[in-house]
Amino acid sequence: MVMRRVLGSGAKNFARGGAVSAATVLIMTVTLGIIGSLIFLSALLSYTLTIIKDKVDVTAYFITTAAEGEILGVKEQLEKLPQVRSVSYSSAEENLASFRARHATDQLTLQALDELGGNPLSASLEVRAKDPSEYESIVNFLEASPTLSAGGASIISRVNYWQNKEVIDRLTLAIRATRDIGFAVVTLFAIASILIAFATIRLAIYTARDEIAVMRLMGASNSYIRGPFVVTGVITGVIASILILIIFWPLSWYAGVKTSNWFNGFNVAQYYGRHFVLFFSVLVSSGMVLGAIASIFAIRKYLKV
Amino acid sequence: MIYFDKVTKRYGDAIALEDITLSVAPKEFVSIVGHSGAGKTTLLKLLLAEERPSDGSVFFESINVNDLPSSALHHYRRKIGMVFQDFRLIPNKTAYENIAFAMEAIGRTDDEIASDVPYILELVNLGDKARHFPDQLSGGEKQRIAIGRAIINQPDLVVADEPTGNLDPINAYEVVEILKKINELGTTIIITTHNKGIVDAVGKRVVTMDRGKVVRDDAKGKYVL
Incomplete structure (x- = not known):
């Protein structure tokens, strides 16, 4: 009975709140809009960083006399390393074909290659790490436990890591900095938007302070007074979250084409469509929790004796 | 029923009430009169435990109000x-809901509310205004709803702080008549007022306050200031 009364009273307060309810919903919609935008921003950042990370790899070149089985053995060992994301094998013939394709317009190089006769290129393994900072440990592994050929020499002739180390290190730093700054910005905006929502609900409850005082003098318990305000806060959050979920459809559709061109194929509209359940759950639960907690904090002051 | 035992209330250096000793018996109708700042409202706040005394004690029946936890x-x-x-x-509740809230707050059932609230609305002559919001009612009607809300749970005591202060003479008279009727039915009434006509018309006990002290206490008193 008490729960039904609290729910009914909260709903009536919201419906009869007029301009105050409308203003609170509006501000909460903006707040949740910022939180939703931060999800887009995080996805965009993560997508961009993944693309950049994919451009980094190290290649181990093998001596021309190394047998394919030995090279595949090294590949297998590398794949067992936890820091390795993928290892792809290119045979000497494939490397020659891609070399020729790369230099198809460079007649001088192709002529020199023909004059050498046979295939001067060796097989190679292209290694991609889960994180660019882990390349050094992978290369150390390769150098520390070399597979030896029948002649007693290592079958790995060269690893291109050390030539690219500086670039990889800089890129690693840049990725880390971008991720950290991105996280800081997301956190900052999230906190700012939550504070704005808190202040708005606080203001809405401030307008009802006399009403709260009367309820107390009439002998209503604190929880009975608090209940309807919390319900009103939750209703505000739910309506605001539904509004922003609707608003995001045309907005993401409009922005989708542009972001796709600007960010290597990241389409905001497609992302929103594919992750709608995520947006729905994050925004609706954020709205409800924000509305409830803000109401509890705001009303606390007026329930003190 | 009510006993103020050597009660003093200070706000910083300012003394609002000084060494007040006062008792009210059950079923009494007591008018507390005095100029603004005499301490009438402070006295009521102490009785309602909105404020705590600096010294002394306030008793209601056998309860020491000072000792009540929040x-x-x-x-x-x-x-x-x-x-x-x-x-x-409450501005966003109708006349009916305002009265019903007092019952809901103490956990009365829907059936009790449905039977008692219309009865009280009729008692204060506002049966036809049940669905009106406060801003659709006149001052006198609002005060009658407030009285209905105060008596709906059949309290032992009704405290009215300047109940006629915002009313014209006709509405003020009506409000006092309702309070007298409630008192005749056995409820103790304490009102604070500036209104000489009302105090004289009631013709019951008058406690006169001045600068935080009780200066007169007359059983069948008149407004003397």
């Missing part, structure tokens, strides 16, 4: 019906 205050306040000068109706 968690027990709402139970205590349910024994007292309050009427205010500025009505203090």
Whole structure:
């Protein structure tokens, strides 16, 4: 009975709140809009960083006399390393074909290659790490436990890591900095938007302070007074979250084409469509929790004796 | 029923009440009169435990109000019906809902509310205004709703702080008549007022306050200041 009364009273307060309810919903919609935008921003950042990370790899070149089985053995060992994301094998013939394709317009190089006769290129393994900072440990592994050929020499002739180390290190730093700054910005905006929502609900409850005082003098318990305000806060959050979920459809559709061109194929509209359940759950639960907690904090002051 | 035992209330260096000793018996109708700042409202605030005395004790029946923990205050306040000068109706509730809220707050059932609220609305002559919001009612009507709200739970005591302060003479008279009727039915009434006509018309006990002290206490008193 008490729960039904609290729910009914909260709903009536919201419906009869007029301009105050409308203003609170509006501000909460903006707040949740910022939180939703931060999800887009995080996805965009993560997508961009993944693309950049994919451009980094190290290649181990093998001596021309190394047998394919030995090279595949090294590949297998590398794949067992936890820091390795993928290892792809290119045979000497494939490397020659891609070399020729790369230099198809460079007649001088192709002529020199023909004059050498046979295939001067060796097989190679292209290694991609889960994180660019882990390349050094992978290369150390390769150098520390070399597979030896029948002649007693290592079958790995060269690893291109050390030539690219500086670039990889800089890129690693840049990725880390971008991720950290991105996280800081997301956190900052999230906190700012939550504070704005808190202040708005606080203001809405401030307008009802006399009403709260009367309820107390009439002998209503604190929880009975608090209940309807919390319900009103939750209703505000739910309506605001539904509004922003609707608003995001045309907005993401409009922005989708542009972001796709600007960010290597990241389409905001497609992302929103594919992750709608995520947006729905994050925004609706954020709205409800924000509305409830803000109401509890705001009303606390007026329930003190 | 009510006993103020050597009660003093200070706000910083300012003394609002000084060494007040006062008792009120059950079923009494007591008018507390005095100029603004005499300490009338402070006295009521102490009785409602809105404020705590600096010295002395306030007793209601066998309860020492000073000793009540915050968690027990709402139970205590349910024994007292309050009427205010500025009505203090809940603006987004109808006349019916304002009265019903007092019953809901103490956990009365829907059936009890459905039978008692219309009866009280009829008692204060506002049966036809049940669905009106406070801003659709006149001052006198608001105060009658406030009285209905104060008596709906049949409290032992009704405290009215300047109940006629915002009303014209006709409405003021009506409000006092309702309070007298409630008193005749056995409820103790304490009102604070500036209105000489009303005090004289009631013709019951008058406590006169001045600068935080009780200066007169007359059984069948008149407004003397």
